[in-house]
Amino acid sequence: DIQMTQSPSSLSASAGERVTITCRASQSISAFLNWYQQKPGKAPSLLIYAASNLQSGVPSRFSGSGSGTEFTLTISSLLPEDSATYYCQQTYSTPPHTFGPGTKLEIK
Amino acid sequence: EVQLVESGGRLVRPGGSLRLSCAGSGFDFNDHSMNWVRQAPGKGLESISYISRSSAYIHYADSVKGRFTVSRDNAKNSLFLQMSSLRAEDTAVYYCARIISGSDAFDIWGQGTMVTVSS
Numbered sequence: 626d627i628q629m630t631q632s633p634s635s636l637s638a639s640a641g642e643r644v645t646i647t648c649r650a651s652q653s654i655s656a657f658l659n660w661y662q663q664k665p666g667k668a669p670s671l672l673i674y675a676a677s678n679l680q681s682g683v684p685s686r687f688s689g690s691g692s693g694t695e696f697t698l699t700i701s702s703l704l705p706e707d708s709a710t711y712y713c714q715q716t717y718s719t720p721p722h723t724f725g726p727g728t729k730l731e732i733k
Numbered sequence: 734e735v736q737l738v739e740s741g742g743r744l745v746r747p748g749g750s751l752r753l754s755c756a757g758s759g760f761d762f763n764d765h766s767m768n769w770v771r772q773a774p775g776k777g778l779e780s781i782s783y784i785s786r787s788s789a790y791i792h793y794a795d796s797v798k799g800r801f802t803v804s805r806d807n808a809k810n811s812l813f814l815q816m817s818s819l820r821a822e823d824t825a826v827y828y829c830a831r832i833i834s835g836s837d838a839f840d841i842w843g844q845g846t847m848v849t850v851s852s
Contacts, residue, residue: 659838661778668828668845669770669778674838712778716837720783720792721768727777 627651627718629725631711637731642703646728648696648713657717658696660689663727664709672711673698700730708732735759735841737829742846749819749850755812755829755843763787763807766832768839769814771825771848779825782814783832797823819850 673689
């Protein structure tokens with residue numbers, strides 16, 4: 626099974642700052658990596674698919690990069706509404722597709 | 734509007750059974766593979782079951798294999814999860830999600846339905 630890790634597990638940043646979250650896979654997953662945002666009490670929503678493709682309707686301050694085993698989600702200029710937990714997910718292997726443990730982002 | 738709506742979650746005793754439903758609307762349901770994801774209280778996301786468009790391919794996480802059964806009725810735009818031999822550790826919010834062809838990302842999610850397994 627492919628294992629996913631994320632770092633950091635939590636972070637606190639100020640509005641306007643740039644933040645980067647890293648996701649690593651236990652083996653190469655090419656670009657089969659997606660990012661989701663989840664706010665408390667809500668369902669997750671898709672931000673980035675296939676490592677670097679911005680989902681329709683998602684603000685351009687979100688971007689994704691990487692391939693193989695290491696991937697990053699970058700938020701270029703934080704807004705208060707970006708406070709959420711962010712999950713990566715690999716869709717390379719046979720389903721069900723595993724998620725990373727999540728990164729909780731707090732806006733100071 | 735494209736949406737998914739889950740139903741069927743409730744309190745159930747350990748060892749009991751439950752059937753969850755997910756109704757799709759606003760899109761061609763039979764054009765998409767579908768997935769169930771659950772989230773235990775305060776925990777992360779766990780993908781537990783996948784079903785292809787025609788139900789030809791079905792996969793389960795080890796944690797539910799042999800106890801849960803996924804099915805769909807494309808004529809009724811509906812997805813189901815039959816859950817049996819329920820355990821306390823199955824307590825979670827259960828989400829259904831639509832899968833994008835190609836990337837297999839989950840682009841549409843339901844609002845979730847809560848399943849509590851407790852005596």
